[in-house]
Amino acid sequence: MASHFARRLIRRPVAAFFLLRSYGHTRQITHYILPGDSVCTKPLREVLEFFPRSSHYKLWSRSFSFENGDLVDAVVPFMGESITDGTLATFLKKPGDRVEVDEPIAQIETDKVTIDVASPEAGFIQKFTAKEGDTVTPGTRVAVISKSAPTDTHVAPSDETVSKDTPPAIPVEKKIETQVPQVETPVKEKPKAPSLPTPKTSPSEPQLPPKERERRVPMPRLRKRVATRLKDSQNTFALLTTFNEVDMTNLMKLRSEYKDAFVEKHGVKLGLMSGFIKAAVSGLQNQPIINAVIDGDDIIYRDYIDISIAVGTPKGLVVPVIRNADGMNFAEIEKEINTLAKKANNGTISIDEMAGGTFTISNGGVYGSLLSTPIINPPQSAILGMHSIVSRPMVVDGSIIPRPMMYIALTYDHRLIDGREAVFFLRRIKDVVEDPRRLLLDL
Structure with missing residues (x-):
C-alpha cells in the first residue's frame, strides 16, 4: 500500500x-x-x-x-531619559562590509550627544533599512546583518532554460504600402510685428549672486537645541551683564613656578581654568543667590556646586559638568577638565555628564575674544565669561607698568539677582585670581 x-x-x-x-x-x-x-x-x-x-x-x-535564518537587526539603542528621538546622521559602513560584534555602523545625532548604533552580531551588512537624515526612535531597525558571507547572485535555471529553449522569433514580412504623393500648399507668411527696443537694466538694481554658488544643508539637531535653549533664555530671563578686569600676574606666576612639580606629582598640567573654578566656588559660597534658581513662585537654593564648562567642538557647543567642585582641589579639577574635554571633542561624552550644573564658565579667550556678553544656560541663573589676556599699561603704586589683564563678564538673571550681589560676586573672582593666597587663608 x-x-x-x-x-x-x-x-x-x-x-x-x-x-x-x-x-x-x-x-x-x-x-x-x-x-x-x-x-x-x-x-x-x-x-x-x-x-x-x-x-x-x-x-x-x-x-x-530559500530562507537563511541567520539575519539579525541592528536597532537604535536607548538614548537617555530626556531624549525620545534622534536623526540618523551618517552610516559608518556600506552594504557588504564586514562588521564585528559591537562595532559601530551608524551614528545617531540627538539634541545633546552623538550615539553609535552597534552591530549585535559579527557578520556582513546585508542592507540598510533607514536613510541618512531620517528621524529615528529607540528600537528602530537601521540595518540587517547577515552572519554568513554574502554570495554572488546567479541567474535562475528556469531563466536560462527559457532563453535557450525559446525558438527564434520568425520575422514578419513588412507590407509595402503605396503612398500617394501629397502636394504641399504654400503657406503665406504673416507680416512681422515691429520689434520693440529691449529695456535696459537699471544700474540701481541689485545684482544677486547665482543660486549655484549657495549651499543648503539641514541644521544639526545639536545646533537646533542650542538655538532653542538660548532663545528661550533671552525670552524668559531678564538678562543683565556686569564687567570687571583682572590682573593675571600672580596666577600666571604661580602657574609658571610650580608647573613642572605639578605635572610630576599629579600627571596633569596646571592651567588657568582651575584657578577660575576655585574662585567661582568661593564667590558662589559668599553669594548663594547666584547658585539658586527660580522655579515658578519659589526660589531653590542649592547646597552643592556643580560647575558647567562650555566646550566648543566641531559639531557644536556642549557643556559638561564638574560635579561637587567645592570639594575638589586644583589637581582634581584639572584632571576632570581634561577627561571631559577629550570626551566632548571625540563625541563619546554621555548625557549624564552634561546634565545639571548650577553655574557655567565660558572661556572665549582661547579663541581671542576680548570682550563679550555671554547668555545664561537655562535653568541656571548666571554665567561667567572669561576672555583673552592682553598686556596693557596699568598704574601700580603710582607707576605705569605693563600688566597681563583680562576682562571678565557676569551675565545674570535680574529677576532673581540684584546688581549688588552680581558686583560682589565678580569682585570676589577678581580678588581670588589676583591673590590666590586668599584661598589658603580663607579670606
Whole structure:
C-alpha cells in the first residue's frame, strides 16, 4: 500500500512536494521518496537535482526553501531619559562590509550627544533599512546583518532554460504600402510685428549672486537645541551683564613656578581654568543667590556646586559638568577638565555628564575674544565669561607698568539677582585670581 502511494506521489511531483512541506519546513526534512520506492537522506538541494533543468518544479522548490535564518537587526539603542528621538546622521559602513560584534555602523545625532548604533552580531551588512537624515526612535531597525558571507547572485535555471529553449522569433514580412504623393500648399507668411527696443537694466538694481554658488544643508539637531535653549533664555530671563578686569600676574606666576612639580606629582598640567573654578566656588559660597534658581513662585537654593564648562567642538557647543567642585582641589579639577574635554571633542561624552550644573564658565579667550556678553544656560541663573589676556599699561603704586589683564563678564538673571550681589560676586573672582593666597587663608 505504501509503495503504491509513493508511486502515485512520484507521478505527481507537485503534490509530493507540498505533502512533504506539510510535515515541516523543507530545510528540516531529511528523508525523501525517489522513483523506485527508494528513500533518500540527502539534503533537499541535492535531491532537487533529480528534476530536469527545464523543470518548473525546481524553480518553485528554490523559492520555498530559500530562507537563511541567520539575519539579525541592528536597532537604535536607548538614548537617555530626556531624549525620545534622534536623526540618523551618517552610516559608518556600506552594504557588504564586514562588521564585528559591537562595532559601530551608524551614528545617531540627538539634541545633546552623538550615539553609535552597534552591530549585535559579527557578520556582513546585508542592507540598510533607514536613510541618512531620517528621524529615528529607540528600537528602530537601521540595518540587517547577515552572519554568513554574502554570495554572488546567479541567474535562475528556469531563466536560462527559457532563453535557450525559446525558438527564434520568425520575422514578419513588412507590407509595402503605396503612398500617394501629397502636394504641399504654400503657406503665406504673416507680416512681422515691429520689434520693440529691449529695456535696459537699471544700474540701481541689485545684482544677486547665482543660486549655484549657495549651499543648503539641514541644521544639526545639536545646533537646533542650542538655538532653542538660548532663545528661550533671552525670552524668559531678564538678562543683565556686569564687567570687571583682572590682573593675571600672580596666577600666571604661580602657574609658571610650580608647573613642572605639578605635572610630576599629579600627571596633569596646571592651567588657568582651575584657578577660575576655585574662585567661582568661593564667590558662589559668599553669594548663594547666584547658585539658586527660580522655579515658578519659589526660589531653590542649592547646597552643592556643580560647575558647567562650555566646550566648543566641531559639531557644536556642549557643556559638561564638574560635579561637587567645592570639594575638589586644583589637581582634581584639572584632571576632570581634561577627561571631559577629550570626551566632548571625540563625541563619546554621555548625557549624564552634561546634565545639571548650577553655574557655567565660558572661556572665549582661547579663541581671542576680548570682550563679550555671554547668555545664561537655562535653568541656571548666571554665567561667567572669561576672555583673552592682553598686556596693557596699568598704574601700580603710582607707576605705569605693563600688566597681563583680562576682562571678565557676569551675565545674570535680574529677576532673581540684584546688581549688588552680581558686583560682589565678580569682585570676589577678581580678588581670588589676583591673590590666590586668599584661598589658603580663607579670606
